[in-house]
Amino acid sequence: MDLLSVLVLFFLSLLSLLLLKGKKKNGKGFKLPPSPPGLPIIGNLHQIGSLPHHTVAQFSKKYGQVMLFYFGRTPVVFVSTPEMAKEVLKNQDSNMCSRPPLPGPRKISYNFKDISFTPYGEWWREIRKICALELFCPKAVQSYLFVREEEIACMVDSIAKASPAPVDLSEKIASVIDKVICRTAFGKIYNGRDFDDGKLTEAVRDVLVCLNNFSGDDIFPSFGWIINMLTGHTARVDRALHNLDKFFEKAIEDHLDSNRPKPEREDIIDVLLRLQRDQSSRIPITKDHIKGVLKDVFLGSVDSGALSMVWAMTELTRHPRVMKKVQAEIRSHVGSKGKVDESDIQSLHFFKAALKESWRLHPPSPLLFARETMCDCKLDGYDIPNKTRIHVDVFAVQRDPRYWKNPDEYIPERFIDNPIDVNGQSYEYLPFSSGRRICPGITMGLAIVEPIVANLLYGFDWKLPSGMTVEDINMEESFNLSSNKKTPLILVPIPWNAKLVE
Numbered sequence: 001m002d003l004l005s006v007l008v009l010f011f012l013s014l015l016s017l018l019l020l021k022g023k024k025k026n027g028k029g030f031k032l033p034p035s036p037p038g039l040p041i042i043g044n045l046h047q048i049g050s051l052p053h054h055t056v057a058q059f060s061k062k063y064g065q066v067m068l069f070y071f072g073r074t075p076v077v078f079v080s081t082p083e084m085a086k087e088v089l090k091n092q093d094s095n096m097c098s099r100p101p102l103p104g105p106r107k108i109s110y111n112f113k114d115i116s117f118t119p120y121g122e123w124w125r126e127i128r129k130i131c132a133l134e135l136f137c138p139k140a141v142q143s144y145l146f147v148r149e150e151e152i153a154c155m156v157d158s159i160a161k162a163s164p165a166p167v168d169l170s171e172k173i174a175s176v177i178d179k180v181i182c183r184t185a186f187g188k189i190y191n192g193r194d195f196d197d198g199k200l201t202e203a204v205r206d207v208l209v210c211l212n213n214f215s216g217d218d219i220f221p222s223f224g225w226i227i228n229m230l231t232g233h234t235a236r237v238d239r240a241l242h243n244l245d246k247f248f249e250k251a252i253e254d255h256l257d258s259n260r261p262k263p264e265r266e267d268i269i270d271v272l273l274r275l276q277r278d279q280s281s282r283i284p285i286t287k288d289h290i291k292g293v294l295k296d297v298f299l300g301s302v303d304s305g306a307l308s309m310v311w312a313m314t315e316l317t318r319h320p321r322v323m324k325k326v327q328a329e330i331r332s333h334v335g336s337k338g339k340v341d342e343s344d345i346q347s348l349h350f351f352k353a354a355l356k357e358s359w360r361l362h363p364p365s366p367l368l369f370a371r372e373t374m375c376d377c378k379l380d381g382y383d384i385p386n387k388t389r390i391h392v393d394v395f396a397v398q399r400d401p402r403y404w405k406n407p408d409e410y411i412p413e414r415f416i417d418n419p420i421d422v423n424g425q426s427y428e429y430l431p432f433s434s435g436r437r438i439c440p441g442i443t444m445g446l447a448i449v450e451p452i453v454a455n456l457l458y459g460f461d462w463k464l465p466s467g468m469t470v471e472d473i474n475m476e477e478s479f480n481l482s483s484n485k486k487t488p489l490i491l492v493p494i495p496w497n498a499k500l501v502e
């Protein structure tokens with residue numbers, strides 16, 4: 001937050017305090033969770049820092065597994081143990097699975113016409129069901145296998161050509177995901193001035209940065225829009241959304257063009273347009289609904305998928321012993337056929353364990369999206385009033401020393417002969433969340449992440465650029481609702497199999 005934002009915030013908050021004095025609903029009669037002492041107007045905002053999942057994990061050591069923070073005047077509950085995660089995501093899921101109707105998510109979801117930010121209700125239940133059946137089910141994901149195979153082959157080829165020069169692996173990963181998801185959703189790659197390689201990832205990231213950045217109206221609902229205008233936040237959000245919307249508009253327009261040849265296979269827009277035409281559908285599907293769902297697909301795949309892969313490759317590079325073991329497993333299973341097929345992955349137990357361990361240390365959505373209570377509830381003996389915002393600190397949960405020995409260390413072996421999986425059934429391990437709001441794109445997410453990483457590991461040995469040691473790898477994070485590696489991962493690829501560079 002810059003100085004101007006702080007001053008504007010301060011004076012407007014003071015004004016609101018004077019105007020609303022006497023009207024404030026206090027916690028009288030409620031046994032509220034403990035809170036770190038905050039400041040009169042901004043509450044705990046100054047304490048939350050740039051990596052809130054770390055902050056919450058730290059504070060929970062002193063204040064306990066259920067804590068109440070104040071973002072300005074807005075109460076926000078954080079839970080940080082597997083027991084409380086289970087309470088929120090399972091035992092009381094039906095009362096805690098709505099989303100707060102925040103102004104930022106309202107904009108990005110085309111006024112709550114998506115799955116991820118839309119509050120609980122009939123439309124959300126139906127669209128989730130329809131998308132689960134039509135878009136996210138194994139059969140639909142399997143139908144885009146050829147796209148993944150072709151784009152992974154191109155990525156491997158381009159890396160082989162670059163060798164032995166260092167490559168920006170973060171950029172390569174962003175680019176292959178852009179292409180895979182564009183072809184899956186739009187049927188083709190959009191090249192051109194506005195739609196070059198990696199631009200889509202950039203547009204998605206910009207939107208996430210805006211959502212995460214301080215937004216006055218999230219915190220001071222009645223006058224926050226003034227703060228947003230004065231600090232330039234509104235203009236930044238509008239610009240980011242405009243860039244993403246341009247992709248969607250152009251793609252939908254192309255699909256509606258009567259001269260477009262009938263496609264051999266339906267892409268995601270074809271499916272959504274078919275659902276829109278389907279008179280038997282119980283819910284209306286407008287163009288904004290189509291864009292809202294597209295945004296979900298992009299945020300899930302482009303953001304969560306890309307950062308999962310970058311962290312996995314980073315951890316493997318930091319742990320050469322594990323890297324060698326994973327590569328040995330993949331190479332001995334796949335042999336000299338030249339590529340890892342998706343059908344190979346189920347047999348690669350240590351590889352899967354290495355990915356799981358990376359998701360444990362770096363959950364893509366470390367605080368999960370905000371949930372909202374739908375009635376007065378109780379958590380750990382504390383009162384949680386209706387319409388309170390709740391976050392589960394998955395980062396803290398997945399490093400709980402009562403469940404994980406040496407929790408900060410990268411030890412994939414802990415997932416061998418261990419039934420814990422990514423399906424949200426074990427509350428100490430929640431990379432895709434759990435309950436009614438569990439990620440509906442798990443199958444698609446795995447189908448993108450696993451084969452890309454497996455082929456990177458099969459096709460190349462990875463060295464650090466000259467003069468660098470594993471201690472020099474920058475592990476800093478940046479947080480924009482999701483947890484990204486702050487600096488790109490630059491590595492030197494050495495082709496393992498001579499056939500790949502022919």
Ligand code: HEM
Nearest residue numbers: 115116296297300301304305365369432433437439441445
């Ligand atoms: C590695 C990839 C992915 C990871 C790690 C991931 C993880 C997550 C997590 C943690 C949530 C939050 C759930 C909550 O708030 O409790 C979520 C929600 C969601 N994800 Fe994913 N995701 C991935 C890929 C995808 C893909 C590929 C799609 C779509 C094709 C997708 C679509 C969604 C949607 C729509 C939601 C919102 C669910 C709701 O609120 O009902 N995700 N994901």
